[in-house]
Amino acid sequence: MLSVMRTGCRRTWRSLRRHSSSSQGYQQANVVVLPRRIADDFEDFCHSNPAPLPLLYRSQSGETSCEPLAKHADIRTDISEFCVYEDGRLVKTVSSLQSYSDPARTGSQLADMVTFYLGCSFGFEGRLEEAGVPVRNVEQGRNVSMFRTAVHCIPKGEFRCPLVVTMRPVPAGLLDAAVEVTHQNPRAHGAPVHVGDPALLGILDLTRPDYGDPVELRPGDVPVFWACGVTSIEAILSSKPPLAFSHSPGCMFLTDIPDAPSANTDPQLTPLCFLVTHNPLLYSLVSKATAGKIRQLERIIGDDPGQRGIAALFVQDELLRCCLALSHSSSVAIVTGFPTHHQHSPPDETDGPPGAIAMATMLLSLGKRVTLLTDHRAADMNRALVDEAVRTGVLKAAIPLVIFEDRGPDSAMHFLCHHGDPTKPRFDHLVAIERSGRAQDGNYYNMRGENIKHLVDPIDDLFLAAQNIPGVMTTGIGDGGNELGMGKVKEKVKQLMPKGDLVACDVAADCAVTAGVSNWAGYAVACGLYLLHTCPAHQRYLRRGLGLQLVTCDLQLQDWRRNLPSVQKEELFLGTLVRFGIRSGKTGNLAMEVDGLTFHPTHSQMISRLLEITLGSPGQNRPVSHD
Structure with a gap:
């Protein structure tokens, strides 16, 4: 009654x-x-x-x-x-x-x-x-x-x-x-x-x-x-x-x-509800079909051709949570750079920058603000890499490149927030991809157990400070457990990875995305963002159900597709890295390889597989009107 x-x-x-x-x-x-x-x-x-x-x-x-x-x-x-x-x-x-x-x-x-x-x-x-x-x-x-x-x-x-x-x-x-x-x-x-x-x-x-x-x-x-x-x-x-x-x-x-349910409801378009963050409490919606595709991406990047045992660090749906959080974000800071080859100049490796640029260009395409964080020692090189990526069409547009310097206990908070006020953050998401992470003893180690602390700025402090700033999420992407953010799975790293007790990163991120090669996870994030922005259930949720239609115009859809990673773009950018003297992480070769795996066929096939899942048949992930 x-x-x-x-x-x-x-x-x-x-x-x-x-x-x-x-x-x-x-x-x-x-x-x-x-x-x-x-x-x-x-x-x-x-x-x-x-x-x-x-x-x-x-x-x-x-x-x-x-x-x-x-x-x-x-x-x-x-x-x-x-x-x-x-x-x-x-x-x-x-x-x-x-x-x-x-x-x-x-x-x-x-x-x-x-x-x-x-x-x-x-x-x-x-x-x-x-x-x-x-x-x-x-x-x-x-x-x-x-x-x-x-x-x-x-x-x-x-x-x-x-x-x-x-x-x-x-x-x-x-x-x-x-x-x-x-x-x-x-x-x-x-x-x-x-x-x-x-x-x-x-x-x-x-x-x-x-x-x-x-x-x-x-x-x-x-x-x-x-x-x-x-x-x-x-x-x-x-x-x-x-x-x-x-x-x-x-x-x-x-x-x-x-009051009967709609007879035209496709079960695969039914939204699922996922927790994004506790502080502030935020859930997001995504259709079953889109969640399934992002989970496929996550499984694919877990391939381990280098036999590093990365499957032991896998946490399901970390890629999905990362993509959802980035979809809700407006200002993202990305950091990469692992100076594993300390005997060479530059000491950096080819894993990391391609994945960082792939994420950055998709975020730009979606209207997000993107900033690249860098070590002081690598600032000029990274600025030149960004310029070259823009010139060759690998990166959609130029992005700011900034350096973090530790000048005292409040440095991180003042860097992340206007006037150091935690209610006024400059960024709402920090992403580290193949970024050397601080171990429990305060040092930074490559997988050979060599201390490379003298080549690394303390960007880890930003991830630690972000834990106390409501609305700022963090993601760590890695393939060995010594990368920034992998502190979320450090016990597994210590137990299951070579030299894990020594090299395991002690700094946790909200999301810890693991992959056979870190670049692959960067490509998967870009693909996942595309999927979310062509998912009617997720777009309706982002827009609070407002807007004349949820049908994306052809020009916008074409721009998003253009800014997905591709075999051609990634091969071009890897060639740029090699010209800058940046070497393969595992072997130190100055060649078209990442972590000892040649671009063709290993990396090119991975990119093709990710794109096949993402794009599917024409129009399969095109937004449709709701309500």
């Missing part, structure tokens, strides 16, 4: 019948009534913001029925409470709109108004319960919590307003179930638009909702946010029409349409 009480239509046999059917799973609708003059703009506004405003039906001017949604309905009486707005101000609530259609009293204002029926999230609460997901607001006998956010809807005409969301606490172990159930109901707002810390939406206090009632989280619950039709009320307040009406929050219109 709570569903009946919540919707509140109580007056006629018709509304009572529709109330009882609502408890059996019938669609409910939010309602907005606007002057005909701005109706087209509002329809465009709905289409541009489909998650909060899934348009079920637009009436003709003065039409009080809605035959496609409910037979014999009368919008004037079939909602128990309406809000009345004048010039964008809520002036009163009324139990009926009949007086506004009486020519003798008002001149029949409704005759020149248009009614919009919008999907409502109350419709999926029953399905959540059927799936075993507790609906806390129902358990607590409360209306759902609704919040204005700091996210702006896509404006159209006179309509511009913040996104409003509902919040429902969901046990962490049931997040996938909640996501799947609601994804199957795009006409009721679809899958969540945010899972995790409310502050990331600009919501400061969950106990003080802007609409509805506060709902308590139970231990183990995660706050989950869905786009909300009350966004339409904010649209009325901002556009200030001389007269407008809406349902009162919690008093919806009940349709005759069963």
Whole structure:
């Protein structure tokens, strides 16, 4: 009966019948009534913001029925409470709109108004319960919590307003179930638009909702946010029409349409929910199909032709977590450089720079800011390598190259954050790829156990400082366990890798991505980012369900594909490294090889395999419209 009480239509046999059917799973609708003059703009506004405003039906001017949604309905009486707005101000609530259609009293204002029926999230609460997901607001006998956010809807005409969301606490172990159930109901707002810390939406206090009632989280619950039709009320307040009406929050219109899952839902497009970071708490969504492809990439780069035993360090889904975190990032700093050949000048190896440049160019293509960190000794060489990579088209555009110097205990914090303020970080992700990492004794070792500390700047301090800066994630990519970030798996390195007790890196990263050759992981990250940005479920989540379409234009898609790693580009850049005197890590050869493995066929075949998984058949990973 709570569903009946919540919707509140109580007056006629018709509304009572529709109330009882609502408890059996019938669609409910939010309602907005606007002057005909701005109706087209509002329809465009709905289409541009489909998650909060899934348009079920637009009436003709003065039409009080809605035959496609409910037979014999009368919008004037079939909602128990309406809000009345004048010039964008809520002036009163009324139990009926009949007086506004009486020519003798008002001149029949409704005759020149248009009614919009919008999907409502109350419709999926029953399905959540059927799936075993507790609906806390129902358990607590409360209306759902609704919040204005700091996210702006896509404006159209006179309509511009913040996104409003509902919040429902969901046990962490049931997040996938909640996501799947609601994804199957795009006409009721679809899958969540945010899972995790409310502050990331600009919501400061969950106990003080802007609409509805506060709902308590139970231990183990995660706050989950869905786009909300009350966004339409904010649209009325901002556009200030001389007269407008809406349902009162919690008093919806009940349709005759069963609240059934969409028949067109492809199971492979169903989103999965993955934890990205604890500080702040953030989960992300990605389709089953895309997650499966990134997992394939992760398995492929685990090949170990050099027989180094890298499989012992493998942690599943680290590549996926890294790619998701980078997808949510805006400013990324990448560091590489392993001076293993300390007897040569330069001492660096060919593993690392190609993977770093491959990640950088894809990040640039996706609109991220990218910075390259370097040792002071290698600054001129790396600047020249970046310039050459841009000149030859291997790197999309020039990127800043910076040096970190240890000038005291606060140096790392001041480098990472404006004025050393941890609430104002310059970067939100640090990536180390084949970067020599500090061992437990404070030294830096190559895999032969030789100390190369004199050639390495203390960039590890940045990764340690990042652990105390909310919102800054770190990734370490390695193929032996002595690389920066591999401290996350250091016990395995000590036990299972040659000289592990001595060489194991002691500095952990949030994500530790392992590969047979570190460059391969850099290529896989670039491919994974491409997959995420052509994944409808992930793109919808990134955009909070806002935007006219999720179909990527051909020019943008072509740019992303152009900036994927390729056999031609990677061979060209490896040739550049060799010309600069940079040698193969394992053998020290000044030749077209990485870690003792020749570019053809080993590395070229790896790149081809990664691209085959990434691109698949034409259009296979092309974004499609949702909602």
